[in-house]
Amino acid sequence: MNLLQNSRFSARFGLSTPIALAPMALASGGALAAACARAGALGLVGGGYGDLAWTQREYTLALQAQDTGRIGCGFITWKLDEDASALDWVLGLPPEQRPRALMLSFGDPRPYAARIAASGAALICQVQRLEQVPQALEAGAAVVVAQGAEAGGHGMNALNGRATFTLVPEIADHLAAQSPDTLLLAAGGIADGRGLAAACLLGADGALIGSRLWATQESLAPQGAKEMAVHTDGDGTARTAVFDILRRKNWPAPYDFRALRNALHRQWEERVDALRADPAAARATYDAAVAAGDFSAAHATVGEAVGLVHDLPTAGALIARIDAQARRAGG
C-alpha cells in the first residue's frame, strides 16, 4: 500500500502529509494554521462566523508561516449570507497573500463560488450527507470534505447525521463515478495515524483534523478546556442544540453541536425544547462559567476523538507523529 505517498491531496496542495487543519472557529487561529503549514499540512484559519477583525488578525498571523502556499481560511456558509465582509477581505488581498484554499461548511456554497474561483483559491466544500454532494460539485469544489457526526462542533443532528465510516466510501464511489478529479477528505473521528490511514483506505485522499489539533499548544482553545479534554474519554461527548441555545447562536436545522457532555449539558440535554422556551437562567449560569473558565458549564468543543487525545503537544510534533504512525500502519 502507498496510501499516503500517493495522496492526490498532498500533490495538489504541495503538502508532505495529507492533513488539513479543520478551520475551527476561535480555535484555529493564525499560530495554529502556521504551525500546521510549517509541518507540511494545509493550515485553514477558522474564519467561523465571519468576524472581520478576528479574521484579519489571525489570517495575517498565519501568513507568517514559512510556506504561505499552505495557508487557507474557512467560513460558516449561512453566516456569509448575512455578512460576507471577512470573506471579501481575504479574497481581496494581494495575490501572493490570498488563501490557497477557501473552505465553506453548513449552507449552500454556490453563491460564493464565482468570487472564490476568481481569487485563485481552491474551493473546499464540507458536507454531512451524500445528498449535499451535487451542490458542492455545482459550486466547482476542488475538494469535498465528508464530515461524520462523531466530529466535534457543528454537524448534522441525530436524525440526519452520517458516520465517517460509511459516508467516506459512499462519497468516494459517488465522486469516482461523477467527478473523478474532485478530491475527498474524511473528517470526524480522525486523531492518529491509524485513523488517517483508515480514512485513506476507505477512499479519502486525506483527512481534515479538528479535535486532535484543537488539543495542541498553538490552539486558541482555553487552557482549562484542553486540560479537561485530555482527561475525558470518547464516551464523554454529546451532540445536541444545548450549547447553541446557551450561546445565542441561531443555527438552522438540521445542524447541532457536539462538545464535552458536562454538568450543564446533562441538565438540559433531554429537555432541549424547555431550554429553548425559557433559556434565561441557564444562560446566566453559562455566561458566568465562561467568564470563570469553569468547564463544568462552559463548552469545550471536541468530538468523539477526544478519547484518543492524551497530551497537548505542539501542532508540528503532533502532525509528524500522525504521519509516521499512518505510514507504519499502512501508508
Next chain:
Amino acid sequence: MNLLQNSRFSARFGLSTPIALAPMALASGGALAAACARAGALGLVGGGYGDLAWTQREYTLALQAQDTGRIGCGFITWKLDEDASALDWVLGLPPEQRPRALMLSFGDPRPYAARIAASGAALICQVQRLEQVPQALEAGAAVVVAQGAEAGGHGMNALNGRATFTLVPEIADHLAAQSPDTLLLAAGGIADGRGLAAACLLGADGALIGSRLWATQESLAPQGAKEMAVHTDGDGTARTAVFDILRRKNWPAPYDFRALRNALHRQWEERVDALRADPAAARATYDAAVAAGDFSAAHATVGEAVGLVHDLPTAGALIARIDAQARRAGG
C-alpha cells in the same frame, strides 16, 4: 501490511477470513449462518429475543453447515433475564453440536458467563460504549464487539451512541493495556473490503457484518425489504424508538433502533413522545403494512452501510468478494 493474514480472530476460530455474521434476529437464520461458515466466516444464528422454537429450528438448520466448528448463536441479553430457555437449550446440546461461540448484546452478560464457559462456547460480548468494556471482561469475554451507532437495528441512542471510527481504536487501546488476549471485532458500517481492512487498521481483529449479509439470498429478511434496501442510499436510515414502539418491543433506555427511514417513520420521528403516549392508530397502520409487505410503513432493518449495498448475492459469493477486496486494499 498483513492485516487479514495475521488476524488473531481467524486463527482463534479456524476461519479463512476474519468475518462474523451478526446474529440479526429473524434475518440470521440457519441457512445464512451455514453459508457464512462454509465460506470461512463465523456464522452466528440470530437467537434474538430468545424464541425457543425459532432458535431450535434455525440452529439445527445451521448445523448442516460443512464446518460446525464455525457455527454459533447470539441473544439479546436483557431478554434472557426474562426467559433463558433458548440459551439453555443450545448450551445443553451434545458437545459436538454446541455453539463455537455465544454472543450477548444489550445488557449485563455476567449472569450468563459461567454456564456459557461450562458449555465450551467462547463468549462474545457486544458493547456500544467504552464504559461497558470492563463488564465484558469481568464476564470473561473472549471477543469484544465494538458496535458503532451507524449499525442497523438496535444500538445506543443519539445521546449515548459512539461511532465505529472512534470506538474501535479506543477499545483496541484499552484491551491492549488491560486484557491483551481479548480479541476485538468492529461492527457498524462495514459492508465491503475497504471497511474490513480499515477496521483492522483501526485496531480490530476482524469485523461483525450485519446489513451487508442481511441483503443476501439466504437472509430471512423479507424480499421486498431487501429490494427496497438495494435502491436506498446511506442517507436513508435513521435511529429512533419509533419502530420499537410500533412493534410493542419494550426496549430499555438507552437503546433504540436504526432502520430505513420510511414514510411511517418520518411521520413520527420528531414526535416520539406523542407516539409513545398514543400508539394505537400508528400500530394499526404498521401491522397492516407488515401483513401486506408494504415497506413504506413496515420496518426494514439496515444501517448506514445500506448505501454500499447494490445487489443481493449469495452469502458465499459476498464473503469471497469482501475478503478479496480487503486483501487488495491492504490486508
